[in-house]
Amino acid sequence: MPNSSVEQLVRTTAEHSNLPLEDGRVAAVSQVLEVWLKDANALSAKMSAPEFAQVSPITGFLQTVVHGEVSHEQ
Amino acid sequence: MSSELARLSIATAAKLVRSGEVSPTELLNASLQEIARNNSTLRAFISVTEETARKAATAAELLLSAGYDLGPLHGIPLGIKDNVGIQGQRTTAGSKVLGNWHPDKDATVIAKLKQAGSVFVGKTNMHEFAWGGTSANPHYGHVRNPWDTSKFPAGSSGGSGAAVAAGLCFGALGTDTGGSIRLPSAINGVVGLRPTYGRVSNSGIIPLAWSMDTAGPMTRTVEDCALMFNAIAGPDPTDPATSPVPVDDYLSRLSSGVRGLRIGVVPRYFFSHLQADVKRAVEQALQTFEGLGAQLVEVDIKHIEGNISAQLTIESAEPSAYHQKSLRERPGDYGDDVRTLLEVGELLLATHYLQAQRYRSVLRAEFIEAFKEVDVFVCPTLPFTATALGATTVVIENGVEEDMLSAIMQFTGVPSLTGLPSLNVPCGFDSSGLPVGMQIIGAPFSESKLFSVGHAFQSATDFHTKSPNLGSN
Numbered sequence A: 001m002p003n004s005s006v007e008q009l010v011r012t013t014a015e016h017s018n019l020p021l022e023d024g025r026v027a028a029v030s031q032v033l034e035v036w037l038k039d040a041n042a043l044s045a046k047m048s049a050p051e052f053a054q055v056s057p058i059t060g061f062l063q064t065v066v067h068g069e070v071s072h073e074q
Numbered sequence B: 001m002s003s004e005l006a007r008l009s010i011a012t013a014a015k016l017v018r019s020g021e022v023s024p025t026e027l028l029n030a031s032l033q034e035i036a037r038n039n040s041t042l043r044a045f046i047s048v049t050e051e052t053a054r055k056a057a058t059a060a061e062l063l064l065s066a067g068y069d070l071g072p073l074h075g076i077p078l079g080i081k082d083n084v085g086i087q088g089q090r091t092t093a094g095s096k097v098l099g100n101w102h103p104d105k106d107a108t109v110i111a112k113l114k115q116a117g118s119v120f121v122g123k124t125n126m127h128e129f130a131w132g133g134t135s136a137n138p139h140y141g142h143v144r145n146p147w148d149t150s151k152f153p154a155g156s157s158g159g160s161g162a163a164v165a166a167g168l169c170f171g172a173l174g175t176d177t178g179g180s181i182r183l184p185s186a187i188n189g190v191v192g193l194r195p196t197y198g199r200v201s202n203s204g205i206i207p208l209a210w211s212m213d214t215a216g217p218m219t220r221t222v223e224d225c226a227l228m229f230n231a232i233a234g235p236d237p238t239d240p241a242t243s244p245v246p247v248d249d250y251l252s253r254l255s256s257g258v259r260g261l262r263i264g265v266v267p268r269y270f271f272s273h274l275q276a277d278v279k280r281a282v283e284q285a286l287q288t289f290e291g292l293g294a295q296l297v298e299v300d301i302k303h304i305e306g307n308i309s310a311q312l313t314i315e316s317a318e319p320s321a322y323h324q325k326s327l328r329e330r331p332g333d334y335g336d337d338v339r340t341l342l343e344v345g346e347l348l349l350a351t352h353y354l355q356a357q358r359y360r361s362v363l364r365a366e367f368i369e370a371f372k373e374v375d376v377f378v379c380p381t382l383p384f385t386a387t388a389l390g391a392t393t394v395v396i397e398n399g400v401e402e403d404m405l406s407a408i409m410q411f412t413g414v415p416s417l418t419g420l421p422s423l424n425v426p427c428g429f430d431s432s433g434l435p436v437g438m439q440i441i442g443a444p445f446s447e448s449k450l451f452s453v454g455h456a457f458q459s460a461t462d463f464h465t466k467s468p469n470l471g472s473n
Helices: A004-016 A023-047 B002-006 B010-019 B024-042 B050-065 B108-115 B158-166 B182-188 B222-232 B276-291 B307-322 B324-329 B336-347 B350-370 B404-408 B413-418 B447-460
Strands: B045-048 B077-081 B119-124 B171-176 B191-194 B214-219 B262-265 B295-298 B376-380 B393-395 B401-403 B422-429 B435-442
Touching: A004 A023, A004 B336, A023 B307, A023 B336, A023 B350, B002 B024, B010 B024, B010 B222, B024 B045, B024 B050, B024 B077, B024 B119, B024 B158, B045 B158, B050 B119, B077 B158, B108 B222, B119 B158, B158 B171, B158 B182, B158 B214, B171 B182, B171 B191, B171 B222, B182 B191, B182 B422, B182 B435, B191 B222, B191 B447, B214 B222, B222 B422, B222 B447, B262 B276, B276 B295, B276 B376, B276 B422, B276 B435, B276 B447, B307 B324, B307 B336, B307 B350, B307 B404, B307 B413, B324 B336, B350 B413, B376 B447, B393 B404, B401 B404, B413 B435, B422 B447, B435 B447
Parallel strands: B077 B119, B077 B171, B262 B295, B262 B376
Antiparallel strands: B045 B119, B171 B214, B191 B214, B191 B422, B376 B435, B393 B401, B422 B435
8 A cells, every 4th residue: 555645746746747647546556656765765875875976877978979069289 | 290390490481492392381370370370369360461571472372483592581471569550551559549550661671581582471569569568469469379368479570470389480570679579589589680880770669768669579599580680780870870881690609609709798787686596597598508618707887787777768659759749739648658668768868868878878887898708798678477368567675566667677678778789599498398498699790699699599508399298278
């Protein structure tokens, strides 16, 4: 049985995200989200440790030179 | 005879085609006969495209007779997962949401396979939009496991796995985000490669999670897997995530063996929570490698815990962004399980997503560092064998029921998050005769090495020669 505060979170966030969720859906989503949030919070706490302060997300990208816009001369 | 023909390896079938002993149309007839015999039970194909396949087989014959040989896939019947677009053919991604969509151009992988002369027999069934690991599909029927049709085939490329195992096609294309090629390959007893992220184009494939999606081959032997990979690997200007790193000839080192190879094992994570039969089979495989001259090296990956949450967060947030419009306009067209996951993905915090992406950097760096000490890692592909069709929980140890999605991605998620290539190779059977698979994980762009390791194992064992007997189900 999902925590009622999670159900409230689901209901409110869905409403403000224009995501239509009837009551039956709120219960189904809350049941999964409650477990996942707990694990995601634990991972966030882990990644907030000082040893990871310089770590960037893996989805950074490598910029490439657009021909003609940047001089290739040193 | 037709059934025997349908179960040939691609490499053998290609030789017979080249020598003129068998024609592409005969190979196609063999596949179509197996489909007619078994697809109503297995539900491996959503659509069978006999008419276009016959035209392609005839064209392959004409080309060969005119002296044009397109290589080892010339005239070979393949199945294509139904999230991969083929020009003019209905593509559903296992969902009702796309309706009667017919792409107006080929996915890049399809164009490459056509250039290699392949014949597509149909589109394979899958977990809806690839968002799940069971291939329980509410719209096109649950795919069944050919080794025991009361069991699931895993997923999301479950139709491809079942079709290859049962001889409905000679090989198939799958896609893998959190394990969707490797899981059904392991559960159905076939070979499947998740390539290095960016090695194969995703252009024209319906995305699940952009930062983890890959496409790859599923076959009955490692050699066949390398054959198919040769045809599809490489950069693509229409997919900016593909890498300019030059491709190998993935067959060139197939027989180089494992003598002197350093195999990394991570007992603390990969061998601590799994069914006893799976553990036994993979440990025996490690002994086989040792017997062939490889050396086992125990390695600890310090921050490996946390990967399941990272996967679930990324693999739910990214699809929810892709499906945002459809989820608001036609939520009832999604199956219940996928709809729930898409709704959950809308409600995670942006900081959760970004911390998960930061975690990937940590995990990847640890593996890259570990590759200074080892050449490959070997571990189970998943911690259990095929479970009941439609089950949403699974028992791994001590009678405790666990959530299927979290449990099934325990071991496959590591290569998915790190972008490393991983090859599933069948390595045994449980006490009920259900297949067990192992993952061989390599450094970026080391697919040739994975193929040589897998081929060495298949040269020393006969697990890959066993076939399911559908008549006994």
